[in-house]
Structures are given as structure tokens and as C-alpha cells.
Amino acid sequence: QVQLVESxxxxxxxxxxxxxxxxxxxFIFSNYGMHWVRQAPGKGLExxxxxxxxxxxxxxxxxxxxxxxxxxxxxxxxMYLEMSRLRTDDSSVYFCAKDPNPHAAQGDNWFASxxxxxxxxxxx
Amino acid sequence: xxxxQPHSVSESPGKTVTISCSRSSGPIDSYYVHxxxxxxGSSPTIVIYEDNQRPSGVPDRISGSxxxxxxxxxxxxxxxxxxxxxxxxxxxxxxxxSWVFGGGTKLTVL
Numbered sequence: 380q381v382q383l384v385e386s387x388x389x390x391x392x393x394x395x396x397x398x399x400x401x402x403x404x405x406f407i408f409s410n411y412g413m414h415w416v417r418q419a420p421g422k423g424l425e426x427x428x429x430x431x432x433x434x435x436x437x438x439x440x441x442x443x444x445x446x447x448x449x450x451x452x453x454x455x456x457x458m459y460l461e462m463s464r465l466r467t468d469d470s471s472v473y474f475c476a477k478d479p480n481p482h483a484a485q486g487d488n489w490f491a492s493x494x495x496x497x498x499x500x501x502x503x
Numbered sequence: 504x505x506x507x508q509p510h511s512v513s514e515s516p517g518k519t520v521t522i523s524c525s526r527s528s529g530p531i532d533s534y535y536v537h538x539x540x541x542x543x544g545s546s547p548t549i550v551i552y553e554d555n556q557r558p559s560g561v562p563d564r565i566s567g568s569x570x571x572x573x574x575x576x577x578x579x580x581x582x583x584x585x586x587x588x589x590x591x592x593x594x595x596x597x598x599x600x601s602w603v604f605g606g607g608t609k610l611t612v613l
Contacts (some may be wrong), residue, residue, distance in 0.1 A: 426602040
């Protein structure tokens with residue numbers, strides 16, 4: 380059973396920084412592309428960022444480009460999201476999600492497994 | 504592009520409901536459409552992938568389709584059960600390498 384566990388959420392002031400982690404188990408992490416998806420309280424889902432299985436290709440949504448950095452450590456089966464210059468509208472539950480198929484060169488088209496999410500609140 | 508869903512739908516147990524997902528620009532069949540269910544307090548789970556494929560464990564009373572004439576996709580749930588009550592999101596991909604979700608539809612089974 381694929382396990383994805385997010386951590387690192389919390390309360391941060393506008394303009395501040397935070398690093399989220401997604402620790403995984405029960406699949407070969409280094410073979411799969413991974414994503415961050417967020418959900419503001421009471422709102423819908425918003426894709427945030429993607430990193431290819433080998434870490435060499437990354438995509439970002441326009442709303443976070445230049446402020447957030449996605450990375451991964453395949454030796455630790457862990458993905459990260461470094462968030463800086465945080466704004467109040469970044470307040471959300473952040474989910475990590477996994478590609479369904481291994482070795483997708485441009486990332487796969489849907490999200491096969493999701494973690495339980497970690498809450499980020501940006502407030503003064 | 505955007506994916507537009509009705510904000511909410513409701514139907515009685517045992518009936519059939521269809522949730523639409525309209526693509527604002529570009530052909531609906533340019534990229535596959537996928538559907539997720541999110542129950543309150545839980546993370547999303549896939550119920551239909553690649554327009555009409557059901558993952559293992561999803562019952563065959565849940566189905567997906569696309570309609571090129573209306574440039575939209577649909578999720579149909581028949582023989583509704585109270586356990587189907589949830590938020591449903593459609594999702595597709597963009598040529599600019601982004602993944603796009605619809606705004607979500609709240610299904611009430613009353």
C-alpha cells in the first residue's frame with residue numbers, strides 16, 4: 380500500500396518561508412514523478428508543482444513560480460517544497476501526490492495516490 | 504484553459520446523477536479527463552482516469568465519458584448511495600505543462 384506522509388506545515392507570517400516534506404514508502408520512489416497540490420479552506424484543488432522521477436524536470440503553477448522550489452532526495456524517498464515570500468493566499472492544505480506510472484518523461488496525466496495533507500497558514 | 508463544473512447537484516438514493524465538466528478552450532479530447540472524489544476531511548481519491556477507466560475497487564455504477572460536441576466530460580453515478588455524497592473534481596492537463604482542476608461539485612444524496 381503506497382504511503383505518502385506530508386509534514387512541515389504550520390503558521391508563518393506573510394513574507395516568511397517554510398519547507399514541506401513528503402515522506403514515502405511501499406513503492407520505488409525514484410521511479411515516479413511527484414506533485415504538490417493544495418486546497419485553500421473550503422475551496423477546490425489547485426496543482427502547485429511537479430518534479431520528474433529523476434529530479435531533472437520541474438514545472439510550477441504561475442501562482443507560485445519564482446517563490447516555491449520543488450526538490451527530491453531519492454536516497455531518502457522524500458520530496459520537498461521550499462516556500463518563500465509566502466502570502467496570505469498561500470494558506471492551504473498541501474497534499475503530495477504520485478504519478479500512476481513509472482518513468483513518465485514529462486510527468487503523467489493524473490494523480491494516483493495522495494497523502495493526507497499538511498496545513499499551512501500564512502497570517503500576521 | 505479552465506474546467507467548469509456545477510457547484511452542486513443533488514439526487515435521491517437509487518437514482519442516477521451526472522456531473523459535467525466543460526473545457527473552456529481547446530478540444531476536450533486533446534488531453535484525458537480524470538475524476539476524483541473527496542469526502543469531508545479526507546484527501547482526494549481517483550474514481551475515473553483517462554476519460555472512462557475505473558481503478559480497481561471502484562464499482563461499475565460509476566462511469567466517465569467525453570462529448571466532443573459540447574466539449575465536455577461527464578461523471579455518471581447510478582444507483583446512488585449515501586456513501587457517494589462527496590465533492591467531485593474533474594482534472595486534465597495543459598499543453599503548457601500544468602495540471603488543471605475543475606472547481607469541484609458537491610454531490611448531495613438526499
